[in-house]
Every structure is written in structure tokens, then in C-alpha cells.
Amino acid sequence: MTEETPSGGRRSLARMLGIGLVASVLGVGLGLAIDWFPVQASTQASTIDTLYDVLIAVSVPIFVLVSVVVLYCVWRFRARPGQELEDGAPIHGDTRLEVIWTALPAVLLIALCTYAFVALDDIEAAQPDERRIRVTAQQYAWSFEYPNPRGGEPIRAEELVLVEGETVRFDIRALDVIHSFWVPAFRMKRDAVPGITTQLRITPNRRGRYPVVCAELCGLGHAFMRATANVVSRQEFDAWMAQQTQGTQERGG
Ligand SMILES: [Cu+2]
Incomplete structure (x- = not known):
């Protein structure tokens, strides 16, 4: 039986964030190292490739963070022998957390959409004598x-x-x-x-x-x-x- 103490909870959180940080760095490094596209043969290509690099750098840490939290919780809060018939503690919402996980993705999405729109608008501009x-x-x-x-x-x-x-x-x-x-x-x-x-x-x-x-x-x-x-x-x-x-x-x- 492990009793959840405040200091134990903080230690778990720190360990979880540490694993997430290391995995994110590895994931972003791998994502940027992989040669996803063939040779660049148009003036539009470098803008698109940079756009993809930015998307990888932003989305890999989010994917890693979510995966680490899910996997860590599955392991950390698993039912121990003798707990099979017990219910978990009733947990209610956390307003601060909910505001963060709504506002942060919203800001991120709007920023990435704006960036993609500006990049596309730029490389798709009409040229004289086309x-x-x-x-x-x-x-x-x-x-x-x-x-x-x-x-x-x-x-x-x-x-x-x-x-x-x-x-x-x-x-x-x-x-x-x-x-x-x-x-x-x-x-x-x-x-x-x-x-x-x-x-x-x-x-x-x-x-x-x-x-x-x-x-x-x-x-x-x-x-x-x-x-x-x-x-x-x-x-x-x-x-x-x-x-x-x-x-x-x-x-x-
Ligand atoms: Cu076809």
C-alpha cells in the first residue's frame, strides 16, 4: 500500500516532466534529422520545408508530453494487490488546469495557422510574365x-x-x-x-x-x-x- 503524500506527488510530477523533457528533445532531434522530402526543385520548397520543421518542433513535444503523462499515470496509479475491488479517489475539476489546457492549444493553433497562411500567401503570389x-x-x-x-x-x-x-x-x-x-x-x-x-x-x-x-x-x-x-x-x-x-x-x- 502506498499512501500519496504531497511530497511524493511532487516528486512524481518532477520525474514525469523530466522524462517528458528528455523524450521531447530526442523526438524533436529525430524529427528534424529525418530527411522527409526529396530534393528542393522550386523556390517554394524551402518555405514549405521550414514550415514542416516548425510544425515538428511544436507538435513533437506536445505528443511526447501527452504520451508520457498517460503512460506514467497508468504505471504510477495502477491498482496494487488487494485494491481490485476499491474505487479510485473521486477527483473533481481543476479550473486553473482547464483554463491552461484550453487557452494554450488555442493560442498555438492560431499562431501556426497565421504562420502557414502568411507563408502560403507569400509563395503563391502572382508573378509578372508567368x-x-x-x-x-x-x-x-x-x-x-x-x-x-x-x-x-x-x-x-x-x-x-x-x-x-x-x-x-x-x-x-x-x-x-x-x-x-x-x-x-x-x-x-x-x-x-x-x-x-x-x-x-x-x-x-x-x-x-x-x-x-x-x-x-x-x-x-x-x-x-x-x-x-x-x-x-x-x-x-x-x-x-x-x-x-x-x-x-x-x-x-
Ligand atoms: Cu488520380
Whole structure:
């Protein structure tokens, strides 16, 4: 039989907070050390990655604190032999504690929402001379339409070719069900919804080929709904575009 004394309770609380602090530091360290995302290939990517780091640094200690309190209480206040038929002590509310655990999360949520909103608003701002590309999602393929530099029918392509350093505004639509246009290396993602056109802005800043994926479970072939985003120099892009305008019926890749 252990009798709960005020000093014993304080010692338990100190031990619990100590374990929580150590676990939080380990958790945050691990969370920040893990490389969650692929290479950064757009100017938007670093802002998003910083946002995730902040979210990890804030949410891991809260998760750890809650877990430690739950696990510690399960162990510390377990029924001892002979106590099976006893009831626990009746405990009523603690106003101070309730105010704290309501106000603190509220303040935290509002602060994080404001930060995320400001970050998004900043990286999604319209840029002068942005190129417009129409993205069409369909079970289970992506297709891309570029305005024809010679006028007339738009250029259709199955590969997304982009110019390094040039902002693109994607006008995204879906022909059947909801899909989601996502190039993980660019970080930004937007749903493709039948009946409306959604928009997404990206400024690729690193040459290379990056996977385009669908991030919304859209049917049996969802996992195979992939394309390639090819970020190239302006000269390469112009050469590619010239090729596209010549052989209008040719389809690559
Ligand atoms: Cu899809």
C-alpha cells in the first residue's frame, strides 16, 4: 500500500516532466534529422520545408508530453494487490488546469495557422510574365497543354517541360473524379476537381527530371498515374517547343 503524500506527488510530477523533457528533445532531434522530402526543385520548397520543421518542433513535444503523462499515470496509479475491488479517489475539476489546457492549444493553433497562411500567401503570389500551362487529370494519366506560340491549337504533351527560373501557373482540371496534382520536388500540391479549374503556382529552380504523381486515391490505377516534370534551360525549352509545333501528331513518352 502506498499512501500519496504531497511530497511524493511532487516528486512524481518532477520525474514525469523530466522524462517528458528528455523524450521531447530526442523526438524533436529525430524529427528534424529525418530527411522527409526529396530534393528542393522550386523556390517554394524551402518555405514549405521550414514550415514542416516548425510544425515538428511544436507538435513533437506536445505528443511526447501527452504520451508520457498517460503512460506514467497508468504505471504510477495502477491498482496494487488487494485494491481490485476499491474505487479510485473521486477527483473533481481543476479550473486553473482547464483554463491552461484550453487557452494554450488555442493560442498555438492560431499562431501556426497565421504562420502557414502568411507563408502560403507569400509563395503563391502572382508573378509578372508567368507561363500558363493547362493540366488535365483523368483516370489514370496526366496531360499538359501549352498555348501554341504560332497561334491556333494548343500544344498537348504527356511530359511536363518547364523552364528553370520561370514561374508557371497551372490551370488544373479533372475529367472524371477528384485527382491531386503533385510534384513532390516542388512541394506544392492542388486538387483537380471535376467542374472547376483550380490553380497552382510554381517556380522551378533546379534542372532535372522529377516525378509528377496523383495524391488523391482516384481508383484502381491511382498508383500508376504518373508523369515526369522535366526542368530545362530556356534554349532547350524553345527547341522542344519548336519540335512540338512541327510534328503535331507525334506523341513522346
Ligand atoms: Cu488520380
